[in-house]
Amino acid sequence: MTRDAATRPVEPADVVEQALQLVAATYRSPDAALRADLDSGAFATAVAELAAATGVAAPVFQVTDWPKLQTTYVTLFVTNAAGVPAPPYVGLALDGELLGPSAEALKRFLAHHGVETAAGWHDLADHVAAVAEAGVLLAEAGRDDAACVLLERFLSPWFQRYAPEVVAADDSGFYGPLTEFLGSLLSEVSCETAA
Amino acid sequence: MALGGSAQAQLFPDGFPNPFRAPPGKWFTKDDVTTSYNYCEICFWKCGIQASVQGGKVRKVDGYESNPKSRGMLCPRGQGGVATTYDPDRLKKPLIRVEGSERGSGQYREASWDEAYDYIAEKMNQIKFEHGSESVAFFGHGTGDAWFASYLPGAWGSPNAAKPSVSLCTGPRETASQYTFGRGISGHEQIDWDETDYIVLIGHHIGEDTHNTQLQDFALALKRGAKLVVVDPRFSVAASKANDWLPIKPATDTALLLAWANVLVEEGLYDAEYVDKYTVGFEQLAAHVAQYTPEWAAEITEIPADTIRRIAREMAAHAPRAVLPVNRHTVWYGPDDMHRMRSLYIVNVLLGNYGMPGGYYFCDAPVVEAYPHPALPLSPASGGCGGGSTDVVTDSPFRPAADRGKFFGTATAVQELIEPMLTGEPYPIKGLFSYGVNLFHSIPMVERTKQALKELDLYVAIDILPMEHVMWADVILPESTYLERYDDLLLQAYKTPFISARFPAHPPLYDTRGAFDMAKQLGERLGLGEYFPWENVEEYLDRRLSSIGSSLEALKDQGTIVRRGRPYFADWERLNRNPIGTPSGKIEIYSERFAEAGLDPLPVFVPPIEGPSGMYRLLYGRSPVHTFARTHNNPILMEAHGENGVWISTSEAAGLGIRHNEYVYLENQDGVREGPVRAYVTERIRNDCVYLVHGFGHKTPLMRIANGRGASDNYLQTRYDLDPVSGGAGLRNNWVKLVKGAPDPQHPPVAWLAREGSRA
Secondary structure, three states: OOOOOOOOOOOHHHHHHHHHHHHHHHHOOOOHHHHHHHHHOHHHHHHHHHHHHHOOOOOOOOOOOHHHHHHHHHHHHHOOOOOOOOOOEHHHHHHOOOOOHHHHHHHHHHHHOOEEEOOOOOOOOOEHHHHHHHHHHHHHOOOHHHHHHHHHHHHHHHHHHHHHHHHHHOOOOOHHHHHHHHHHHHHHOOHHHHO | OOOOOOOOEEEOOOOOOOOOOOOOOOOOOHHHOEEEEEEOOOOOOOOEEEEEEEOOEEEEEEEOOOOOOOOOOOOHHHHHOHHHHOOOOOOOOOEEEOOOOOOOOOOEEEOOHHHHHHHHHHHHHHHHHHHOHHHEEEEEOOOOHHHHHHHHHHHHOOOOEEOHHHHHHHHHHHHHHHHHHOOOOOOOOOEOOOOOOEEEEEOOOOOOOOOHHHHHHHHHHHHHOOEEEEEOOEOOOOHHHOOEEEOOOOOOHHHHHHHHHHHHHHOOOOOHHHHHHHEEOHHHHHHHHOOOOHHHHHHHHOOOHHHHHHHHHHHHHHOOOEEOOOOOOOOOOOOOHHHHHHHHHHHHHHOOOEOOOOOEOOOOOOOOOOOOOOOOOOOOOOOOOOOOOOOOOOOOOOOOOOOOOOOOOOOOOHHHHOHHHHHOOOOOOOEEEEEOOOHHHHOOOHHHHHHHHHOOOEEEEEEOOOOHHHHHOOEEEEEOOOOOOOOOOEEEOOOOOEEEOOOOOOOOOOOOEOHHHHHHHHHHHOOOHHHOOOOOHHHHHHHHHHOOOOOHHHHHHHOEEEOOOOOOHHHHHOOOOOOOOOOOOOEEOOOHHHHHOOOOOOOOOOOOOOOOOOOEEEEEEOOOOOOOOOOOOOHHHHHHOOOOEEEEEHHHHHHHOOOOOOEEEEEEOOOOEEEEEEEEEEOOEOOOEEEEEOOOOEOOOOOOOOEOOOOOHHHHOOOOEEOOOOOOEEOOOOEEEEEOOOOOOOOOOHHHHHHHOOOO
């Protein structure tokens, strides 16, 4: 699925959903869908729209070397001989512990709102991409308030904790600028704005 | 906005379940907790445990009463081992090294399991086509090594399957036991602690090398009043409990044992009736040991002759309830390691304790039928702690293992498979699987190993954590932890043999799999599907258990099935059976087989290799809270023991101007430097040696807690001396000097690292 290349205004009410969608797309393991969005310009357009809607400066990024992007994803978020700079788990950012109280709180929150991870998801439920996707689903189901909670209470702290690490360690020209942008974006977006 | 990609979450179609859950917090009720049986994998003792799960996370593991290897208790390693499952640095997904990147540079991309398997299978087939199936070697350590160091190589057709637990650990004791008793030690040291009254430990670090019930039994024996003698260059924890500590000169233990044999024979203190009934070769022994007087041994061992005599007499006075327990790590000094172990067994035999209460009991693994499958093309002699290795059959179409001809024994020596990777002799090894083996912290001559890895066409690492060697692999396969997976049945040789099973406490956290699944999937891609006929692991286990009238479901409720054992000769004799498996059917004090092979048929003492002047022999041992080099990224265990120190005697340290706790470097005879490491200045060690706890000195930043803490004995082992009989690598013929001027590394607190990482 791709989007129109033309930029259009983002309604304030849609900012949260679209920010979540961008977070999900950015931090999923780089796959064919991301590549298609990058190649088609849909990704860049989505970034530009959000930048325009929020007043956050749009990042300058480019992906010319797809294998490099895949390698960088591993070194930033999965396994790295020099230490994973940014483990992509919101609970770890909040608690300093995997599957700690925050991850458990997130699990209960999602269960309360009827969301669970799908069988094909082979990572922790508090992975940044999974949390963002859960937020997208909630927003699509009209639960903007719940989506906002995910964004503010769980995702933003991850960016606060790890965005500097990603920016410092990125050598792809993609994750650093995007993480910096999304970090700023999320700090600008609040549930009150969305409402 | 509409970006592509599939959402990984899904809505409940039926609305929102249970909106009235308690708020998140630390409190939960018993009803929230589920338990599952397992056996611990943090060390090889494999204690039976119950894992308690709440909120999808294992909160606690405990031993349970009905399991003979835990009896309701668990050591710190077992308790703290849970943290490994929740270590954020765990390997999470299959990774393939980026084409063209250098091995060790750590450049990887994620791959699906299918892609990883296909990649490996293609490379393996290419190696097979170019060099033969034997050119893929398999190293393994841990429960899953049955698949990767035995079964898969057997199906694939490579005899080059090896375990460091043999030639870098138990090899000499197993070879000595096989050729003396016709049976191995079998992975469990069968000491009849309950009944013994006199214990002589030779370099046996009980209390430091913690094995749960062994330590329980040892402590109970002492409490009961058993007398303890400890022979060790170092005043170990066990020595601190001893009635006598004999600070022996390193590498002279065989001389002491031969002198004890001398006293027992010369003074007529041996159990003549036992010797007559159960052994052959006593006459030759008597003639042989006549030369090994206590006075002769005193010169060599630096233990007074009177003490040697006294201890021998005391042992005899308590016989047969006097025992010299076999230890596990027996590759010490090389050339006479097997002889030392034979000497130790023979002294026990002279005391008449083998197969008798208070000595050594017999133990065999319970029999559970294998899952029916076609016979494997070959049976690799990878051995294991249990020994019992078989060699490649002589009419095999496969070339013999690449280490053949270097030593007498048949179990493949892991360290001898490195050279063929470099030289191509006797034939090239171009592919390597490393299952749970830390190549840089277990095999000596680390630089040689690194060079060898560079020469390979395929290197696959299967592990749980990104150990140093893992980041050299072409393909990294992440394994689920023992708390997340099934494994094969544990068939434990014991005084009361028993069967245990492993049940996952929760699904794997990441995209990880068990060795069982990996081996089957790879086997099928290699065209070996007929050897993996089972549907899945549950069906495999259930089928095996059905052969004893049980089932997986039954074991799920039971955890362990305990059998009756036949621990003593009397138990076997009642059934008109003989537990001794030698050709003569008797304990072979004199080995005709050794004689026929041109080897010494009776134990001989080989004088120690002396080191360079001004250097100290490097001894090493264990920590009670760590296993090998595996547990050093575990915050709980590192809180308990976070770095090693180099033990040096007070007088030597004074001569060098080294203060207690001062950081120093260690530099070995080849100029290899380790550290900074703390100097532990103590009266508890002789002047001619220093001592390190093994497993520290990790060198990968990814092991953020382990990295840079202490010194690695393995990196300092740049030479070894081969035991020509067992193939064991004698590792204690390396020497070091202490170099002042090392900076204090100012390690951050482990708890801080665990929470904040090294990135902050």
